[in-house]
Amino acid sequence: MTVTVGLGPGIFDGRFGLANKKPAHLAQIPDLPSDNLAAATTGGDLSLQACADDPQVAYHAIRDLARMARGTATVRWTVLGFGRASAGKNQTTPRNLMGFKDGTRNITSDADYDEFVWLGDSAGWMAGGTYQVVRKIEMNIEIWDADVISDQQRVFGRTKVDGAPLSGGSEHTTPDFHAKAGGELKIDPRSHVSLAAHEHHGGVKILRRPYNYTDGLNQYGQLDAGLLFTAYMNDPEHFTRIQTRLGSSDRLNEYISHIGSAVFAVPPAPRAGEYIGQALFR
């Protein structure tokens, strides 16, 4: 099991005498196009992400930490995620609840981690840490399931079975966003894969680590499920930049809704004998 701890902007708002330690890039995510945020699944001063092979282990960790914090902190919102969507190093790419492979182009190399995820020495006490962006993304499952596969593939810009870009090749072939057939781009410029591509964001990448979730049924009796999108990056503005474009134009927006949002600074892992965030109190 791993537990990742994040500190929200509220930790540095003056209540705790830590305003002068505020991480340089920690600020609320601004309102973004297509946002449909619910207060009940937005914000928070602390983030706890427990990951384990057995959900019971993860649940127990969160609940025990919540118990220890009683009287000091309360639980604002929780999500039980399952079946991580994005692949990591040496993993095959899992699928999200839309049935598509998710995470084919995720960060895996040490060089990319160093360039896009970890904070360098200039970050002061946050050196070796990162930022965490969390978005709860509801999927309109019934509507998606009623769509034909050819349109679903157009929405993503990839094939459903293999995850190959519609410009050709196999899953890990680099998409060719200029390839045409019959005068039309093979990968729709409003497809998810195109709008999210680092080639269209000045080469900026983020580390995605999303999980599927289900909350049973919604108020309309429809399946209430989606993706708990969690991503790590050395500047949350990188997410903002990507989501600004996705929220404006993504063909996927017909089938999803961003209902939750939060941002946190993740302190570096503690050295032996130290505790998480110890440098914050020096």
Place this chain on the structure above:
Amino acid sequence: MTVTVGLGPGIFDGRFGLANKKPAHLAQIPDLPSDNLAAATTGGDLSLQACADDPQVAYHAIRDLARMARGTATVRWTVLGFGRASAGKNQTTPRNLMGFKDGTRNITSDADYDEFVWLGDSAGWMAGGTYQVVRKIEMNIEIWDADVISDQQRVFGRTKVDGAPLSGGSEHTTPDFHAKAGGELKIDPRSHVSLAAHEHHGGVKILRRPYNYTDGLNQYGQLDAGLLFTAYMNDPEHFTRIQTRLGSSDRLNEYISHIGSAVFAVPPAPRAGEYIGQALFR
């Protein structure tokens, strides 16, 4: 993956011309002591239980079956369970969200399956089938966590670490409900293990197959979690008898609440070339 299909009492209420095929013991579970049922998690004409090692596989099955049924049936309630609490044959006993081993005395022998689970030839088209009782049981996690271990052990009648009965021995030692220490019964007669014991119900056993669940937070901001109790038996009255006693006297009632209830007839597995419940339409 396995999918288990159940037919609720409503299937045989005359709407579908099947009133004369109603399984002999299929009837709504009566109101029971301590019941706190919510309409939103009670009843239903069909039950679908999908079990798999990967929750995404189970979720996909339920959602695809719901999709195929669109226009004919709608989803009434769903629960995503994890970490089956009761052990089966050759499995170590897992723990429920109260941290105790759950299922130590569960049915495992073929003889017990034949005597208490499967319906015999006298059941007509249901021969080889069984009944399924489902109860959604909310746990007051924070209150439970605030209790001392010695009291938690008294509530269950077992030790928390090993799951041994408080009358002594190890996990699989048969509890001695008459053993005393200092004039007091070692296993509290109002403990869960004592009230649920088949010795106290005329030897009647049921096959338990419960799962943990979490629904995030409740309206009071407390952890909303518990046990989706699912059990199989050849007469739902066996459950009613056991729960009548538990609902009246169980020390555990301080920490749990039965918020959902349903009963179903489970047709026998189809023979090669047949479909589930085919005998029902002959």
